[in-house]
Amino acid sequence: MKLKLCHYLGYFLFIYALLPERHNKVGRNEKTKIHCVGDGAPWIANQIARYLGSQARYLVDFYHVCEYLAEAAPTCGGGEDKKEWLETQKNRLKTGLLEEVFRALDSYQEAGCIKDCDAPVRRCYRYLDNRRDQLDYAKAIADGLPIGSGEIESAHRYVIQKRLKIPGAWWKEENAADMLALRINRANHNWEHYWQSKKAA
Numbered sequence: 001m002k003l004k005l006c007h008y009l010g011y012f013l014f015i016y017a018l019l020p021e022r023h024n025k026v027g028r029n030e031k032t033k034i035h036c037v038g039d040g041a042p043w044i045a046n047q048i049a050r051y052l053g054s055q056a057r058y059l060v061d062f063y064h065v066c067e068y069l070a071e072a073a074p075t076c077g078g079g080e081d082k083k084e085w086l087e088t089q090k091n092r093l094k095t096g097l098l099e100e101v102f103r104a105l106d107s108y109q110e111a112g113c114i115k116d117c118d119a120p121v122r123r124c125y126r127y128l129d130n131r132r133d134q135l136d137y138a139k140a141i142a143d144g145l146p147i148g149s150g151e152i153e154s155a156h157r158y159v160i161q162k163r164l165k166i167p168g169a170w171w172k173e174e175n176a177a178d179m180l181a182l183r184i185n186r187a188n189h190n191w192e193h194y195w196q197s198k199k200a201a
Contacts, residue, residue, distance in 0.1 A: 033057070035140065037149045039064045040131055060134045062147040066090060068127050069101075071120035076108045094147075096138035101128065159183050 034056040038044035048058050069089050077085025085104070092100045102125065110119035128135065137147045163183055164176055171179070185194045 030055075035059070035143075035145045037061050037146060039149070040127070040134070045134065057136075057139075058134050059136065059140055059147060060131050061149045062093070062137060063150070065093065065128070065135070068120075068124040072105060072108070072124040075121050076104060093135065094137050094141060096136070098128075098132065098135055159187050
């Protein structure tokens with residue numbers, strides 16, 4: 001079973017899923033593989049490693065990486081070629097050619113005397129270099145998993161708010177947590193599997 005968990009701005013689903021006492025409620029067991037997507041902030045990767053260990057694979061949001069590449073593109077691509085350069089790097093990332101991306105950046109890195117705020121290529125190179133093990137987009141694509149967090153960034157509306165914020169509703173904390181567990185299972189298409197596992201227990 002695959003449990004798709006991604007980080008979104010409010011990180012409610014993310015934090016909820018990490019709490020050990022909630023794992024069985026969202027269908028996690030020792031065989032579960034968890035796919036996480038986040039914006040590259042070190043604390044996210046650290047928390048995933050701490051709570052999910054080897055069961056989880058963490059990927060930096062593809063759009064976030066592309067923002068860094070887009071800032072480097074005018075220097076590396078030059079003039080009208082910057083769009084083509086950017087698309088080339090995006091395709092390389094999606095097909096597992098990360099080292100090609102580094103080579104495309106390396107020769108354009110600004111001199112050390114230039115301030116970081118004026119060195120978009122150096123910032124991009126450093127950002128990617130510090131997250132080499134979080135950029136395996138080819139594997140995620142091959143597995144049919146998301147490489148961006150947009151799906152979860154909008155999910156708070158139809159997973160959480162649509163049920164928990166209906167007019168006139170109020171919740172005890174433990175009841176809201178249980179309802180959210182059911183909503184996550186349903187959103188992940190694990191509804192039948194979850195109830196079958198409860199019957200078998």
